[in-house]
Amino acid sequence: MISIAVLGCGRIGRMHAANIAAHPRAELAGVFDVHGRAAAEVAEGLGVRRFASADEVFAASGVDAVLIATSTPTHVDFIERGVRAGKAVLCEKPIDLSLERVNALRQRIAGTSVPIMLGFVRRFDNGHGAARRALLDGEIGDLWQVVITSRDPGMAPAAYIEQSGGIFRDMTIHDLDLARFMLGEEVTTVTASGSRLVDPALMERCQDYDVVTVLLSTASGRQAVITNSRQASYGYDQRVELLGSKGMVISENALENLVSRHTADGTSIRARLPHFFIERYRQAFDTEIGLFVDAVENGTPVPVGFEDGRIALLLADACFRSVAEGRTIAVSELE
Amino acid sequence: MISIAVLGCGRIGRMHAANIAAHPRAELAGVFDVHGRAAAEVAEGLGVRRFASADEVFAASGVDAVLIATSTPTHVDFIERGVRAGKAVLCEKPIDLSLERVNALRQRIAGTSVPIMLGFVRRFDNGHGAARRALLDGEIGDLWQVVITSRDPGMAPAAYIEQSGGIFRDMTIHDLDLARFMLGEEVTTVTASGSRLVDPALMERCQDYDVVTVLLSTASGRQAVITNSRQASYGYDQRVELLGSKGMVISENALENLVSRHTADGTSIRARLPHFFIERYRQAFDTEIGLFVDAVENGTPVPVGFEDGRIALLLADACFRSVAEGRTIAVSELE
Amino acid sequence: MISIAVLGCGRIGRMHAANIAAHPRAELAGVFDVHGRAAAEVAEGLGVRRFASADEVFAASGVDAVLIATSTPTHVDFIERGVRAGKAVLCEKPIDLSLERVNALRQRIAGTSVPIMLGFVRRFDNGHGAARRALLDGEIGDLWQVVITSRDPGMAPAAYIEQSGGIFRDMTIHDLDLARFMLGEEVTTVTASGSRLVDPALMERCQDYDVVTVLLSTASGRQAVITNSRQASYGYDQRVELLGSKGMVISENALENLVSRHTADGTSIRARLPHFFIERYRQAFDTEIGLFVDAVENGTPVPVGFEDGRIALLLADACFRSVAEGRTIAVSELE
């Protein structure tokens, strides 16, 4: 039984807290949030301790691990404090918006044996996982192309966008990690196309993009494509396609119920896609907690670690630079 | 090269004539219809002879075989004349509306070596055929249940209905034959439910039904269900489902093109089902001609013969009796 | 907040207990089982009281309602005691295996204002519900045919089958209720076909059937078909199809994840159907508790009541009689 404290009681922190509380091999040590009221609400709802400060969390002797779901600017500090306190860390992406700060942290914590896991939850989705397993099992032969479709149901609030670090670090970063996971090989070049189509005024103000396409390649010639949009009127679109020498496998969107209608107008299905990430990746978030507990309990490597988080950020930076300079970026330029 | 004359230049006769004309191993000897103008039109369009009478057809020395697509009351006579003239026969269903007359014909032509094939075209559909092949190949183990869905896009004209012999002899007869084909065993009991829902006034006048469900069983306990409707607003619905001890196989409806639309209202496909039997079973009608030619050329048994046509009619009669008497009919009662 | 005690801590009772414990507007008052150990385990796991006897439950002042998930022979007594104690009842199907006993109970509790709800959970499935809503909203016009496919993944243990009351009262009863729910009109005739194909020896010994097809009709001419099998190697098959004058709607099987594989062999999806009723109808079981709580809290009618349970049993009896006597049964014969 691993005792985990949750830092951050926003939407995703609350979800994690509940998942940990319900997990048979984990225990929710308590929760913390700079907004005491948010923390109190979650603590009360789940019947656990509310930590008065982050200091209290890192000092607490009964806490084995921390899940960091606070705002991005706090991640670097909290990871470092977790490592210093010998508490395993499960940190939401991104590690930070600055690759420089992430690199500096890497140096400071080099050699630590404290597990640090990154919350790239899509790796744990049963559908995407089955697609990858098909690849690893040789079902589709050698991998040639990866096509990732990842579109949000609707534009996030302006306040969120403004502090998000931009679409590549906020949204595409998940797909960049998933592409690496599927490619089984490091990305060497990045070309991105970024447009302002959903909310041009907001994007102009933030110097951000809301519809982007990314083209990745590896040393052996594998290719990956990511298509992102901040808005997909038909719902949260999450698909992964792998083409190999012997076949293709697609992790398709799953509809919650399947009622087909057949009339003179044709066939239709009215069911929506699962609304957003908490609903869509419910199983994956559960699995994530279990894998973190496994790693902490057994001292085995985390399934996705600090370096994965750093590389995903580096690829996101490459995307921004590609759009800004209108050219293909060699990943080696950013190291 | 088999030379085939087509009797009857209605919708289905015209289609057969064109198929024969286009067939690499068949030759269209000519066409006949009591409506000279219809025959002339087809003969001219295809560049073949118009026979002035059925007598002329059966007397023609260059004609190897006849395809009978005339009105139902002429079938018995034309089959018999084909047999007498030593010309192979491919006859559209039903043989006749009267089981008595069919039984009498059976006696009169007993022992003939002239091939007589019945136009139960659905047996030759690639989809239904693949389902049956899966069964024969042991993919789904022992057969337990057959579910046939067969619904016409819209009610036929009153004039057609009036002389059709009723839904069971006109429409269900195809499904009764298909059920036998799939069951691989004779039907022993028949229960039918018949309703007047699409056009109650017409049905009342004709003492006919427009929505029917039929339940069949065999000696070994296999069960088959047929659901028919004279109207399916969404198109010509033709499905066959086979449940066995090891699995299920379904020959589903095929849409001509597959354009999926995804909006806030859900997912839809606007394509219609193929409109009606000529479009839906185009491949099967082609295959049918080829199999008939094979049988005639090689002297091999026809794939579906006179006795199949007789039994299908007998089962149709059992359906009518079941509805009329509100009870399950043992097929043995009608023999 | 309604306080509900659960009687019976078998598989389904445990599930209901957990659902009630997790429900925002319900409270789990405690659990009871004649096997004290089973009850203790559930009580401990959920942190609630273990009642020492059913008497204790019905006498408990804080208990507003009881959920009866004990073995079938106890249902009649427990319903009656619930009614006498003024505690609302949610009872698993069937009420009893004997229509006579059910009719007698009906007389004894006639006029009670205590809510009695039957656990016909499929009515609450989002998919089946959406199909029915499409019908009620006029999307498919007048209803003509209902086709219910309902097949269990594998044969239940012999011990279960032996005391189940037979397939029609144990398994088909759900579909009979669902057919009534969809038809919107009482069933007037029943024809059933019953076979011994999955486990002939066991079926012979129990005088039961394992593959059955049922044909129902109503006064207005609507038709319903139910196909059941105690074994479907491909999983728990649960589909409902409604044909109407303007179209068709199908509540299809939903796969949990959708990974399509495309190779030289064709396209495949390896995902299984949800294994069995607890997984397949998880949402429906949750909804059921909510609707029961609504009815108890607001004094509104239960969505499916004692009389629904009685009629479903009567139709199941009609099925048995139809197979035994090889004939169509008028429902009026059994009243």
Added chain:
Amino acid sequence: MISIAVLGCGRIGRMHAANIAAHPRAELAGVFDVHGRAAAEVAEGLGVRRFASADEVFAASGVDAVLIATSTPTHVDFIERGVRAGKAVLCEKPIDLSLERVNALRQRIAGTSVPIMLGFVRRFDNGHGAARRALLDGEIGDLWQVVITSRDPGMAPAAYIEQSGGIFRDMTIHDLDLARFMLGEEVTTVTASGSRLVDPALMERCQDYDVVTVLLSTASGRQAVITNSRQASYGYDQRVELLGSKGMVISENALENLVSRHTADGTSIRARLPHFFIERYRQAFDTEIGLFVDAVENGTPVPVGFEDGRIALLLADACFRSVAEGRTIAVSELE
């Protein structure tokens, strides 16, 4: 009735000849091929004249139009001779492998009123067409992203590859035209990734690629992605996806028959995709002839013209340059 002569009796020429012969408003004037035997075979099979030389074709007074399906190096000359002879031209892609020669031809034929249509057949596919119509009808709002998947079932023979002009001019050119057709706006930048994965030795020898991904963008910020492979073990994969502000539409692959199999291993469909372009785009090739006839008969503009062929080639050249130089190419660089 337009009289069309077919130049070139290879696989695609033969198909066109047969389509023209069968077309109600077109007449096959005859065929020509430098391989007299090939031409003779087609001429005999279809009962038409065999032209002894291209000169004879262009001089023939009864010939209204020519369909050019000869080898690519002859296209420029034949187009020019068609224009000089006042015979409408339907030319297979590409116009030529050299953009310079195409530009020169453009100058020489500038101002001609003779219709020149390019055989970009995919524009005429009912599925792709319905997707575009949905866009034009406003169903998916403003267009944001286009995703084209286009993969051949298997590597062409080495001899074909060697003289093909490379994958971008031979294969991708179809998708580049389709992307322009869907985007409704000119492409401004091109980035391509090219790999040698299917047959590395052959690709190395020809300095060609067999797995490529192309990223296109337009002035307004629309993005298009093309994924190509010379081999897709599962068949000829042809899909088009359009994302817009109000939804998404996908022209999916259509299977010829739809037999679903459900076993303990999951669900599968064994049907193959239509094998290759002649089967897959049969309807589109038919439609193409009809549209060409329309343009010639009515003097209306051709639906896809010389300039479309020129721009597609220019984009193909941009793809090659992008791979060679590892950078994004502005289309303006090539004009």
